[in-house]
Amino acid sequence: MKRKIVRIDDEKCTGCGLCVSPCAEGAIEIVNGKARVLREELCDGAGVCLNVCPAGALTIEEREAPAFDPVAAEKNLEAKRAQGASPRCLRCGADETRAVLLFARHRGESTWVCTRCLPVLIHG
Numbered sequence: 001m002k003r004k005i006v007r008i009d010d011e012k013c014t015g016c017g018l019c020v021s022p023c024a025e026g027a028i029e030i031v032n033g034k035a036r037v038l039r040e041e042l043c044d045g046a047g048v049c050l051n052v053c054p055a056g057a058l059t060i061e062e063r064e065a066p067a068f069d070p071v072a073a074e075k076n077l078e079a080k081r082a083q084g085a086s087p088r089c090l091r092c093g094a095d096e097t098r099a100v101l102l103f104a105r106h107r108g109e110s111t112w113v114c115t116r117c118l119p120v121l122i123h124g
């Protein structure tokens with residue numbers, strides 16, 4: 001099927017890894033120093049990762065790809081959680097099993113914050 005999906009420009013990618021955590025499906029990993037989509041069915045094409053890339057290596061394109069598979073994405077996230085590699089709130093450390101996490105930029109870093117800690121970060 002033809003659908004929207006992330007495209008990674010190898011020439012521009014520096015392998016910094018900033019795009020890995022913002023991907024809510026855990027679809028991106030760094031392999032041999034470059035960002036890679038683990039499996040195309042894990043990418044929902046939402047493009048949350050685009051704005052965190054300092055090199056402009058990420059774009060969304062429309063092309064032939066397997067349909068997004070939310071069940072496979074959840075299994076992938078479960079595996080990452082089991083390895084302790086799931087996103088956590090920068091302030092309290094809660095993971096998505098304990099809180100709703102929002103992707104955020106904070107002091108120049110791409111990070112996650114839970115809805116309980118967000119007001120504290122905004123208002124001090």
Ligand code: SF4
Nearest residue numbers: 013014016017019053
């Ligand atoms: S944020 Fe951009 S430059 Fe960094 S690893 Fe991801 S695609 Fe590559």
